Amino acid sequence: MKITDAIALLERMAPLAYAEDFDNVGLLTGDKNAQLKGILVCHDALEAVIDEAITKNCNLVVCFHPILFSGIKNITGKNYVERALLKAIKNDIAIYAVHTALDNHKRGVNKIFCKALGLTNTKILIPKENYIRKLVTYTTPENADELRNALFNAGAGNIGNYENCSFNSQGIGTYLGNNESNPVIGAIGEFVESREIKIEVTFEKHLEAEILKALFSNHIYEEVAYEVYNLQNRHQNIGLGMIGELETPMDEEEFLLMVKEKMQCGGIRHSAFTGKQIKKVAVLGGSGAFAIKNAIAAGADAYLTADLKYHNFYEAEGKILLADIGHYESERYVKDYIAGYLEEITETPVLITEVDTNPVKYF
Template identity: 75%
Template sequence: MKIKDIIAILEAMAPTAYAEDFDNVGLLTGNDGATATGIMVCHDALESVIDEAISKNCNFVVCFHPILFSGLKKITGKNYVERAVIKAIKNDITLYAVHTALDNHKQGVNKIFCDALGLKETRILIPKEGFIRKLVTYTIPENAETLRNALFDAGAGNIGNYEYCSFTSMGKGSYQGNADSNPEVGAPGEFVETQEIKIEVTFEKHLEGKILKALFSSHVYEEAAYEVYTLDNRHQNIGLGMTGELANPMEEGAFLQFVRDTMKARGIRHSAYTGRMIKKVAVLGGSGSFAIKNAIASGADAFLTADLKYHQFYEAEGKLLLADIGHFESERFTSDYMAGFLSERVREIPVILSGVNTNPVYYL
């Protein structure tokens, strides 16, 4: 099995197009044309994890956090990042990271978080902006169904729980080709007015190349007239964080104890109690201070995240219970999910969940 075949499976789990612009996801080191001997799944691809992969004959390491986050000007082995990269390259080990590509997936990090807590009625907390585009094109009635189906096959027309979504309308189009033209209707130099069908479909922006290829290959006109717009609509099924509801409301102290036990948190820092029962919960795995206002706006009774600073606890403003459960702890079950996803789809080689604890934070 080639590594690129496994990457195709990872793209289904966490499309790299879903990642945040600041992130560094996808293939980090290695050759995707190499034959995979085994897959090691981990949270952080530290040197100790690379050693484990070598010992277990795994030449493909799939990590959640990218060990290469920003550019390296030197690779001398003087820090933990450089040492891990050097060891991976020297031992022909390919590294691949998913990070915010999985954060933003509706079945990803925050859904895993919600599922661990038993939350129901889950929704994306911060739907992704600038990710939906719209194609408008025009053709003759005889070509409309073929063209529209080709656009659907390329991935256009998917909206939430619906697919094959489009809008068509009829109007009158006009054109006049020059001497070098080859019009489908009429002749060169002839002014033509004809009935045309206007087709409108939306699509996720990373599919634009595929959508336009389908347009050009299925359109009968020599010159296909079309427009592509970026919409202000938020994508309700892609984005950071998530909200959900407990089956039964809980008192704040009991809720925090439940979270601590479930997520195996050694300690939870939290804002002042509000005196309200906890029913609706917002979560954001990893560093989520930027989403405090979103959590409040969502009507959540509590917001669980990590890496909060002193003054950020004031931002709760008594409107919700704000809790920092730890970065690693908030993403605790992510690697298990990744390993399970791959194990169900890769049968030819072993998929091994790393046994190395890469959490860098310790507690007394």
């Protein structure tokens, strides 16, 4: 097995196209064609983690946060980022980051967060926009089933909990081929009127190349008529944050004590108690101040996230309990999820780092 094979598995778990535009996900260092010896999963690929990978004969480090995030003009070892990169490069260790590609996945960071708290009836808090496209094409009735099934197999036609979704209508297509044409129906220079089926399917935009490949490979016409549209629909199964419900409502103090225990928090900073029972809970792993209004609009009684600033707590305005449980703490179970996923589908050794990479300490 090569590193590129492990990358394919990781991209199946968290497609890179799901990541936010500002992010730096995927293979950060290393030769993807190298033979894979072992995988070390961590939260942050610090120098100590690279040392651990060397000791444990792992030449692929899968991290949640990308150690290489901002642009750099030289690598001289002057800071913790450059030291980790230098050591990885010198020792032929590849580093792969998932970050917001897994944040936005319906079974990713925030689903893991919800499971740890025992939340049910979960759904995406901020569905991703501008991610759904529609393909419209036209073919003969005899070719329609084969073509439609090929498009489904390429990933088209998935809407929420439903697969193989399409809309089909009948009409009359016309064409007249020139001297260089090779029409399937009719002859060169003949004006043809033919019964056709119009097929419409939606798909996630990162699948467009595969969808079009299936279209051209399975269409019988010499010239394929098709249209691709960007839709304004929100994608309900991709996006940031998640909201769910506790099985039994709790008072606010009891709720925070439960969160502290389940997420192993060193401490929780929170807004003033509202006096309401907590039933509906919104979560967003990592820095989530930007989603406070979304949590309130969704009717959440509490919103759990991290990195809230002083003035963010005012935004609660007595409508919601805001709780900053710590950045690392809100994402603490992600590396276990990644390792568990890889262990099930590869025989390559998969280890979880023993290095504590949380930079925040509690007194």
